[in-house]
Amino acid sequence: MTATTEPTYGAPGDGTSGELILDASGVVMRFGGLVAVGGVDLQVHQGEIVGLIGPNGAGKTTFFNCLTGMYRPTEGTVRFEGQVLPPKPGKVVRAGMARTFQNIRLFGNMTALENVMVGRYCRTSSGALTSILRGPKFRREEEETRARAQQLLEFVGLGRQAAHLARNMSYGDQRRLEIARALATDPKLLLLDEPTAGMNPLETQQAMELIFKIRDQGLAVVVIEHDMRFIFNLCDRVLCLVQGKTLIEGTPEQVQSDPRVIEAYIGTGDGTEDDEEMDEIVREDEADLRRDDETGTDPREQRP
Numbered sequence: 122m123t124a125t126t127e128p129t130y131g132a133p134g135d136g137t138s139g140e141l142i143l144d145a146s147g148v149v150m151r152f153g154g155l156v157a158v159g160g161v162d163l164q165v166h167q168g169e170i171v172g173l174i175g176p177n178g179a180g181k182t183t184f185f186n187c188l189t190g191m192y193r194p195t196e197g198t199v200r201f202e203g204q205v206l207p208p209k210p211g212k213v214v215r216a217g218m219a220r221t222f223q224n225i226r227l228f229g230n231m232t233a234l235e236n237v238m239v240g241r242y243c244r245t246s247s248g249a250l251t252s253i254l255r256g257p258k259f260r261r262e263e264e265e266t267r268a269r270a271q272q273l274l275e276f277v278g279l280g281r282q283a284a285h286l287a288r289n290m291s292y293g294d295q296r297r298l299e300i301a302r303a304l305a306t307d308p309k310l311l312l313l314d315e316p317t318a319g320m321n322p323l324e325t326q327q328a329m330e331l332i333f334k335i336r337d338q339g340l341a342v343v344v345i346e347h348d349m350r351f352i353f354n355l356c357d358r359v360l361c362l363v364q365g366k367t368l369i370e371g372t373p374e375q376v377q378s379d380p381r382v383i384e385a386y387i388g389t390g391d392g393t394e395d396d397e398e399m400d401e402i403v404r405e406d407e408a409d410l411r412r413d414d415e416t417g418t419d420p421r422e423q424r425p
């Protein structure tokens with residue numbers, strides 16, 4: 122079945138006033154004598170996009186791991202919808218938090234559709250015996266899972282690549298596939314670890330549009346990213362970590378103009394020239410895509 126309607130997740134968010142869904146308080150993570158995260162607070166509301174920035178080694182991924190049950194924080198608490206979740210990623214996913222990783226973690230020899238179906242299994246109820254016997258309940262659930270996975274592929278713009286092996290897809294499409302797989306778990310909060318790493322400017326722009334579309338479905342999104350232009354254009358709020366501690370949290374405008382952030386992370390330039398260069402590359406990529414649409418080829422396949 123090829124479903125074309127977009128999945129719904131709840132009321133559209135307005136980016137500011139949704140319910141509090143994630144409340145991390147005083148999170149500390151030590152590895153022996155190293156304090157990777159040194160007492161960080163973060164609140165995330167439904168329908169909000171929050172950016173997490175900071176120089177290499179600032180503790181961003183470690184903090185993500187504390188939020189998503191990969192690590193039990195040394196100190197502090199993480200509440201999701203008011204509950205302290207056990208430090209077990211499977212339970213965290215079932216509670217409604219999904220994430221992607223810095224390094225792509227797809228099943229390369231499975232199709233795009235199968236990869237998304239794998240994400241969906243945390244929401245199905247067929248036990249081992251039903252699955253082995255392939256009874257009516259299993260077949261019904263399998264059909265629903267397939268339909269939902271196809272629907273999600275359409276949502277992220279990969280509907281026509283359902284049968285492609287993940288390993289043969291372009292880098293940008295693999296990243297979108299990872300997002301589709303995370304969405305298959307029906308999350309209320311999506312955490313993205315460097316979703317645009319390795320993407321070209323056009324793919325980055327498409328990733329931003331996809332994240333807005335996800336937010337408009339009522340999800341909250343937390344994004345780690347090094348691409349400052351991406352973060353400041355995307356997020357409602359930005360938290361900057363330096364050496365495991367919060368340097369500043371605020372609107373993109375507040376964070377962007379804070380000289381300490383510029384010193385710690387951005388450098389002293391104002392980025393204007395970079396922006397112009399980036400806009401030019403996006404324009405060139407779009408022109409390429411338009412040309413290749415006319416000739417029926419995908420320029421990404423020709424990319425080294």
Ligand SMILES: Nc1ncnc2c1ncn2[C@@H]1O[C@H](COP(=O)(O)OP(=O)(O)OP(=O)(O)O)[C@@H](O)[C@H]1O
Pocket residue numbers: 152155156157175176177178179180181182183184
């Ligand atoms: N499992 C671990 N054991 C020991 N030290 C760790 C571990 N994971 C991370 N660290 C250390 O904790 C600090 C924070 O690392 P982390 O990966 O969270 O930073 P980051 O901000 O995500 O960096 P990047 O932007 O480079 O991904 C670093 O000094 C890192 O070496």
